[in-house]
Amino acid sequence: MNAIISASELADELAGGAPPVLLDVRWQLSVAKAAGEPPFDGRAAYAAGHIPGAVYVDLDRDLASAPGEGGRHPLPDLTVFGAAMRAAGVSARTPVVVYDGGQGWAAARAWWLLGWTGHPSVRVLDGGLPTWEGPLSTDVRQPAEGDFQPVGGTPGLLDADGAAALARSGVLFDARAGERYRGEVEPIDRVGGHIPGAVSAPTTQNVAEDGRFLPADQLKERFRSLGAAEGTDVGVYCGSGVSGAHEVLALAVAGIPSALYVGSWSQWSSDPDRPVAVGPDPQ
Template sequence: MDAPDALGADMTLITPTELAAMMASPTPPVVLDMRWGGPAAPGSGRAEFEDGHIPRSQWVSTDEELADLSKPGGRHPLPDRDAFQAAMRRHGVRQDRPVVALDGAESLSAGRLWWLLTDAGFPEVLVLDGGFAAWQAAGLPVQEGPAEPVATGDAVVGPPQLPVVDAADIAGVSRNIWDVRTPERFRGETEPIDPVAGHVPGAHNLSARGAHRPDGRFKPADELQRVFADVRPGDVVYCGSGVTASQVLLAMHIAGIDGVRLYPGSWSDWISDPSRPVARG
């Protein structure tokens, strides 16, 4: 199931000041806000957006537009490519404009959109480092209410560009498998979301928490290189449902590490078949 490696690291992250300057240009980017309450509060993201958002930005549903919950394959199966293209066009995404993705602070859902658009071959996908919290902290304008209507875009979702694996591939993986959930979930000591605790046998724990500063911004590239010092192209990364793993792949990209494969279904898909082994400790 592997696809060609992604391009090398580039200037993927932008600051609030840089975004404000881009938005004042004659050809502003399309700004997409993925704030999401997670499994505990899946509908809260839209309410947060309407309480205050970057002017002219659009809210995107992680559950409904960045996943297809009607399919098997874990809690957040990847969306159908045609449906994802239609969603991006609804939000005004165009081939000739950059897309800037953001969420509340830590780029969790923004990382998911970055992965999906990069996989789709979209030419320029940027992430607002520190998300809406950083925008507010910079004292930049905030707009309340629903998103403003936008003209339909012409985004094209092309053939897959990023490497993935499924559960059947895991047995044949000869490279490292990295589980980026918290250490206590990896060890099976607690499982607040999925019905079975533990991890894929042979996996190593590399918590996603290590990629961020306390304010939600990513650590600098040189620090991320140390966080991911043991990661190599061809390795596999997974989490609970594939969302956090996409965020970690973004952090790896910032560090200059590409070609790491995503297990989109992640732990929630692995345990959907009771015959698959589970490790703890």
């Protein structure tokens, strides 16, 4: 099954006899406090209007644990995550579609986490809510309890040591903006730079201006040109395991399997004993 779905395809499936479970995961990286602005409120955005039938999922509460040694968005406790998914109506045998406000990062985090914990059918609305041409609803849906039971320990997850090793033995993509990779700026974490050996591959370059993914053949060529040759093990990290999930999704669209370092730069850079590389080169 394709990892993404278009708005027209979603509309057809929602109108059919076996609609998917639809999750609204609107979220934005909050750096607004320094500017004196309130942080983005995904629940308020959902309440103001969402695709009919969608259930809101809070990324910070449901798709991550509290910030700490594991980074800014560590893996959630699977008991908490499973309860949140079941409350949202997620069942093991029912397809799931997730969307966000258009950036795609939060939806990709939900897609990756559901897939990593064993759900067999999860797709992301390509381009997010801005591509939806149907009506919006302000009704808050109370779905029937789902039966999804997440299972941990499956492939596709990297820790810090695994990411460092993969940067030497395969290819490790850094999905952040190039200036953060190079260490020119660092608005959030302790220090700028990148994991030694990692290759800069900003996830923003995987999408067109409208937020939809580039065609699969273009994505495949991009990643091949950056080192993801046939048979090469591929990993991804970002700032805190959110935009990196979007790059894992882009790789999936291209037909390239990859693993995610969830702790990402927020975990790596918090340890002063871990090496930091700066500049445009992987070393």
